[in-house]
Amino acid sequence: MLDRAHRLALPTDFRRITRRGTKQTSSLVVAYAIPSDRGLSRFGIVTSKAVGNAPTRNRVRRQLRAIAWEARDARSADIVIRALPAAATVTWDVLHADVLKTLDRLNTSA
RNA sequence: UGGGUCGGCAAGACGGUCGCGUUAGUGGGGUUUACUCCGCUACCGAGGAACGUCCGGGCUCCACAGAGUAGGGCGGUGGGUAAUUCCCACCCGGGGUAACCCGCGAGAACAGUGCAACAGAAAGUAAACCGCCUCCGGUUCGCCGGCGGUAAGGAUGAAACGGUGGUGUAAGAGACCACCAGCAGUCUGGGUGACCAGAUUGGCUAGGUAAACCUCGCCCGGAGCAAGGUCAGACAGAGAACGUUGAGGCUACUCGCUGAGUUCUCGGGUAGACCGCUAGAGAAUUGCGGCAACGUAAUUCCGAGAUAGAUGGCCGUCACGCGCAAGCGGACAGAACCCGGCGUAAUAGCCGGCCCAUUCA
Numbered sequence: 001m002l003d004r005a006h007r008l009a010l011p012t013d014f015r016r017i018t019r020r021g022t023k024q025t026s027s028l029v030v031a032y033a034i035p036s037d038r039g040l041s042r043f044g045i046v047t048s049k050a051v052g053n054a055p056t057r058n059r060v061r062r063q064l065r066a067i068a069w070e071a072r073d074a075r076s077a078d079i080v081i082r083a084l085p086a087a088a089t090v091t092w093d094v095l096h097a098d099v100l101k102t103l104d105r106l107n108t109s110a
Numbered sequence: 111u112g113g114g115u116c117g118g119c120a121a122g123a124c125g126g127u128c129g130c131g132u133u134a135g136u137g138g139g140g141u142u143u144a145c146u147c148c149g150c151u152a153c154c155g156a157g158g159a160a161c162g163u164c165c166g167g168g169c170u171c172c173a174c175a176g177a178g179u180a181g182g183g184c185g186g187u188g189g190g191u192a193a194u195u196c197c198c199a200c201c202c203g204g205g206g207u208a209a210c211c212c213g214c215g216a217g218a219a220c221a222g223u224g225c226a227a228c229a230g231a232a233a234g235u236a237a238a239c240c241g242c243c244u245c246c247g248g249u250u251c252g253c254c255g256g257c258g259g260u261a262a263g264g265a266u267g268a269a270a271c272g273g274u275g276g277u278g279u280a281a282g283a284g285a286c287c288a289c290c291a292g293c294a295g296u297c298u299g300g301g302u303g304a305c306c307a308g309a310u311u312g313g314c315u316a317g318g319u320a321a322a323c324c325u326c327g328c329c330c331g332g333a334g335c336a337a338g339g340u341c342a343g344a345c346a347g348a349g350a351a352c353g354u355u356g357a358g359g360c361u362a363c364u365c366g367c368u369g370a371g372u373u374c375u376c377g378g379g380u381a382g383a384c385c386g387c388u389a390g391a392g393a394a395u396u397g398c399g400g401c402a403a404c405g406u407a408a409u410u411c412c413g414a415g416a417u418a419g420a421u422g423g424c425c426g427u428c429a430c431g432c433g434c435a436a437g438c439g440g441a442c443a444g445a446a447c448c449c450g451g452c453g454u455a456a457u458a459g460c461c462g463g464c465c466c467a468u469u470c471a
Contacts (some may be wrong), residue, residue, distance in 0.1 A: 065422085
């Protein structure tokens with residue numbers, strides 16, 4: 001789970017990052033990032049209705065937040081993770097490995 | 111024991127580890143207050159449907175929400191409730207051996223208009239396809255044609271203008287008679303009432319459909335927590351039209367009320383914080399009233415309130431179900447102002463009442 005310092009809250013931030021940030025896609029998620037000078041990462045999670053019904057979306061969002069918490073200090077950037085429908089169908093281990101790998105690719109390309 | 115029917119309960123438990131939100135306490139930072147940020151500790155932190163948003167209310171603003179029309183909703187009777195289209199009891203009709211279940215239950219479709227596929231002669235002020243019968247004409251003596259009468263018989267249909275038996279007749283018909291069914295009126299008795307039971311009179315018979323228009327009775331003002339309010343902050347205004355002889359608003363329209371701005375074009379800006387925000391038509395137990403829904407009194411209890419949106423992620427153990435076993439599985443689904451209903455979704459179980467059948471005593 002993420003504390004307030006590691007969270008994105010403003011709609012304007014989400015718009016800014018998804019439009020202008022660098023983008024990496026896997027079969028499960030899409031990640032956007034813009035470097036920042038805060039010395040830590042701020043995360044925002046997007047789970048649309050395409051992912052599933054409310055309990056399913058909640059579960060996916062909580063899993064993604066747990067993964068983001070592990071990666072919270074790996075880099076200095078504002079990151080938005082958007083879940084794709086396939087993310088609701090895989091196990092924790094698969095999702096965990098896939099998201100960390102996608103974030104790493106983001107890091108190297110940025 | 112088997113089958114059925116009605117109702118209730120519950121929505122796995124425990125632990126480890128890493129986290130989040132509200133509140134309270136505490137420490138520190140932003141020079142002080144206010145406010146805010148970061149630590150630490152403690153408590154609490156999704157549902158029976160939180161869902162759909164289909165009804166009914168509370169609450170807020172519009173005039174402490176007023177009149178009429180339009181429009182919409184409801185429809186056995188009595189009761190319950192803040193209120194309802196909900197709930198309870200009863201009545202009527204239908205189904206079931208029974209427990210029990212079902213009915214969108216107003217108008218005897220006696221105000222009017224309409225509708226009824228297919229079949230059938232005909233789907234309603236009746237009507238003659240076959241059949242039956244009198245009379246007239248013709249005849250090859252088999253019958254044929256015509257004017258009429260006839261709803262007893264045939265045939266169609268979900269439904270064809272009562273049923274059975276008789277009198278009657280050319281053949282027939284409630285044309286007439288008896289009994290039965292049904293309808294209408296009156297009276298008596300019971301019930302708060304829907305209605306029920308009985309008696310009597312009448313004319314002999316009236317089809318279905320109002321989840322078709324319609325008629326009758328009752329109910330409904332509008333918009334919704336993005337309601338509504340407070341604070342902070344930003345920018346930049348210009349032009350045109352209408353207006354106290356009434357702009358605009360309140361409602362779809364008329365009245366009525368209010369009383370100074372409104373609309374359009376071009377250009378620019380904000381979409382932040384706080385209140386509303388959870389103790390309420392509240393829950394449990396017991397007593398009393400009531401067949402019940404429910405009411406009432408006493409005692410006890412109450413602890414989500416988020417806002418890119420907390421209430422969790424990962425791992426393990428034990429129960430549970432399935433499988434010989436390794437093992438696999440645990441539904442439907444997540445608060446967003448709050449209640450009362452309805453409807454829908456779903457599954458591994460547990461408990462109880464009643465009915466029928468069977469066995470034993």
